[in-house]
Amino acid sequence: MAEAQHAIPQVPPEAKGVGQWEPKIVGFLCNWCSYAGADLCGVSRYQYPTNIRSVRVMCSTRISPHLVLDLFKAGADGVLLGGCHLNDCHYITGNFHTEKRVRLMKKLLEDAGVDPTRLRLEWVSASEGEKFSKVVTEFTDKVRSLGPSNVKKDETVKAKVAAADEASETFRLRALVGKEFNLETKGNVYNNRLDKAEFEKMIDLATKDEFERSLILVLAKGKPRSVKELGKIMAVPTDKVLRHIVVLRQKNLISMEHSEGFTPTYRTIEIGGEQ
């Protein structure tokens, strides 16, 4: 045991700046490729920074946007998703769905004001041990260069990430992104195949809508707000805010209050939902 310690020159922790800020990175690795690739990386003794903490899942397709956005909400500096190469998925088409979901996650992060490069999707096969170490090293450097996540210090960003997380859980986005791959490759019930660019545009619009609606709900939770106020915080035109509020009221998610004067304010219904 002692021999091994002597054999490897140790880097003193001071050199690595212990006590200073170190990025916290969470990895989700699929059992069949990326996790196995990370195992091989270990067996081959390829070294990489200590920042990553990996969670094993059966397939990258298991990772719903909620799992990732929740981590960003909790202050993660970076999240790495690892899957099998396309067409090599142990579960046939799993990683194609992952690709679609990651696209949504990145869009939502962008909307929330978090650098989307803090989330990375990589295909690492079971035989790519060296690649795993390279990916982790590169990604850690990247996240380190971005600095600590702005969620920790900026309350607005925190609210926005919470809204992004909520938006990712809406029926509309989950259904759209869930069906995206099949609609693109197999077509719909009428055997029409949807144009990729057009469908992505549609999803992007829906993402924007759902994000803004979720943000209204986050901001008006426990604190009644006027349309003008919301528009200002969100940097969204008031007519658009009002349109969102009409939809949210139809869904019984927000209620109107006349607290002062003639300006109506709105408050999120804590336990609500469509009737």
Next chain:
Amino acid sequence: MADKKTEAMEKPRIGVFVCHCGSNIGGFVDVPTVAEYAKTLPDVVYATDNLYTCAEDGLSNIREGIRKHQLNRVIVASCTPRTHAPLFQATCESAGLNKYMFTFVNIREHCSWVHMKEKEMATKKAKDLIRMGVARARLLEPQEEAKVDVTPASVVVGGGVAGMTAALSMAEMGFPIHLVEKEGELGGFVRNLNNLYVTEKSAGDTIKPLIDKVKANKNITTHLNSTLKSVEGFIGNYDISIGTKGAEDQKHKVGTIVVATGALEYMPEGLYGYNQYPNVVTLTEFEILCKKKTLPKLKNVAFIQCVGSRGQVKSYCSRICCNVAIKNGINIVDNYENMLGLMEKAGTVVDKIPVEKKATDEIMERRRRRRGRERGEEGDAEEVKLGPSEKIEVTIFNRDIMAYGVDHELTYNKAREKRVKFVRYTTDHLPKVYMEGNQLMIAYFHETLKLERTMPVDMVILSTPLVAQPDAGELSQLLKVPLGQEGFFLEAHVKLRPVDFATDGIYVCGTCRGPADITEAATQASAAASRAAIPMAKGYVQAEALTSVVDENKCSGCGTCMQVCPYGALRKNDKGFAEVIVAACKGCGCCGATCPEGAITMTNYTDAQLMAEARAALEEEV
């Protein structure tokens, strides 16, 4: 398990076993400190370190810990679950703890081995990883593995060599088999062929005993002119319906399915004058002509190899055509009487072509010795009768000749001895087939001489690849098994599971999974039959308790999960809600991440467990 519920309801009592793995972990991570830290984590009632947890004393330490400290969760922090989880799970079970109450934390491959120069940081990471494991372990629930009965019967789709071999193998094991053949006759692609390489026998004679055996076997029900109409169910319990031309559909129950639908020959429309000039045929068409003995009078025959394969139209090498062309080259030379249209005068022709005289005695002697060595004989060998090259010219235009295996290289040598010419071409200079008046011509670039040359020919034979059946897509959708890029069926693992599909209970063999010759098809078929026999002989399969679970309170019955599931493991129940077919579910979790209502999660990988584990990574060590 009787105490299943109580186990889950009890307050978690977690035991953590941190492994030194000799110096593999202990050399780079401060293991005792990590074990001490583990004791401070919530619900951890016992933590220790072992030199080797996987050794017998380590395992008995776990068993003892479970008994002594009433542990209801066990965490081992050591190597990778991919190799060692089954061992520790079995240890837990032997001490009466459900194996799903075990959590693996990888501090070797994912920590000590990759952070060898930073002991302090690696130790910190190991603590974090164990904290994550504890967060997960607290939320674990015991699981029961579902046992599913397997119907001991099988359906084999395709009545070629592969299908018949598979059917016969399983039938001889005593399983009733339905053999479904699209055509009106058994035999498949081989029925087209004249003779088979390496053997001298005709193709029909070679496979006749196989067909007879299939017909005579009482366990095999052969369905001719039939196709698989529908397939419902999962391993052990497939409800199939077989549609036969002019008859009512038959319904049967089978436990396994073997796919052996074979392949077709590629038709090289637009290449090398095919369908443009007379006497330009494909390799299989030539075999059929030989078989029917309706060949035109030939003097000069050219083969062109790799027509439409290896990047021209199809990406792959068809593997068998080199050997088939060599075989036919030899056939032509050996049967030159027939080829010259001189069948009746055969006796007279032979004398006129004293082939032996074409080479000097010295060269002939050298050749004889080489042939002798190849056969492992000493001294003089029997002379091989050489072809009458003055009368018959056979040229095989090729990119490379692949005569792999034990006998094929010798056949190739034999072809060369019989003066079959092998002329190489490259993709930069493809041979051209054209007509000059009434004469079929080939223009080619001689790679050695670096010259453009032309040659009159009587027949051009195009070696085209085997291609996937056009209806393979339909069958793949019916069975929910994948096709590769070229339309052949895709096995579960290219190296280790070559005749399984990723879907349990369905197997593949023969040319429907890629070009193969008869030997290979029969080998694969025997393999597929023995793989399919495993669940049938055992009588049941045990599904790992790693499946989707639907919360009917949340499910809206939208059916999105059914669309995304690659295994058809979800269906609608009587109430209109999604229902998981446990035996068919492989636990990928796609439906869980997709379900618009968030009504689906996975056993042993619940959202709560994953989130707790991941979130614990962000916490600070206390």
